[in-house]
Amino acid sequence: MDFDKIEKFVAKEYGINLSAYKSKQLIRRIENFMQRVGAKNEIEFINILSMDKNISKKFLDHLTINVSEFFRNKDLFLDLERKIKEHLNPEKNTLKIWSAACSIGAEPYTLAIILDKITPNKKHNILATDIDQTVLEQAKQGIYNKNEVKNVDDDLLKKYFIQVQDKYQIIDEIKKRVIFKKHDLIMDSYETGFDLIVCRNVVIYFTQETKNEIYRKFYTSLKPGGLLFVGATESIYNYRELGFEKASTFIYRKPGGN
Ligand SMILES: C[S@@+](CC[C@H](N)C(=O)[O-])C[C@H]1O[C@@H](n2cnc3c(N)ncnc32)[C@H](O)[C@@H]1O
Secondary structure, X not given: OOHHHHHHHHHHHHOXXXXXXXXXXXXXXXXXXXXXXXXXXXXXXXXXXXXXXXXXXXXXXXXXXXXXOOOOOHHHHHHHHHHHHHHHOOOOOOOEEEEEOOOOOHHHHHHHHHHHHHOOOOOXXXXXXXXXXXXXXXXXHOEEEHHHHOOOOHHHHHHHEEEEOOEEEEOHHHHOOEEEEEOOOOOOOOOXXXXXXXXXXXXXXXOHHHXXXXXXXXXXXXXXXXXXXXXXXXXXXOOOOOOOEEEEOOEEEOOOOO
């Protein structure tokens, strides 16, 4: 594949520097996408992207799908911290948490850091899943670049990361709090008994029908009183129909519990 041509086009069209992403996975992703839109080569592909704004937008989404960072939308994680204290009694209960579509692990490790902050002597269970084995391997490594930790407060950065040259490695103490597993939100069955499910920045790629199906399964997977935390553009307009209450703009609660 002539990656250079696509790289130049993407830089010009979307302002994204693909050389920062250059990896087998990205090439595989682009090839998959090219196949889907029926492009036989790079020139044909670039023509399609130039002519069809809708496909062009989808391609951009496709490219950024693995992007993640610690404390993504920081204010919302601060809100989550308050809601965990308010609703889940983490001092008393050992919480079972699921970070669904966790990508490179920044999200489940953020949860582990928050819980360590509020209950330093307690070990909660965090399951982190993704459909993509490559990102799961990266997540298990727990090594991040500056951009991915840019929202981490300095004191937390010092406490929970080891800086190795220009990279940031999550400390073992936090790493071992998270179990990573491959899981497809569409095809696989869901575990149950969760106090908190975090699913952010993935359902935007799914149809409304699939979204509803996933939210229904999350509802079943949550304990009564459990919380569902979604992405900053993903408020669930039909949350009542699905059985949830609103705990805040991006946090929903399954009624019941204490
Ligand atoms: C943009 S990332 C979101 C990462 C993290 N949740 C966040 O908000 O920063 C989307 C992730 O969803 C994963 N994904 C896509 N389709 C999926 C599916 N059907 N089941 C599980 N994960 C999926 C991708 O592999 C990718 O890692």
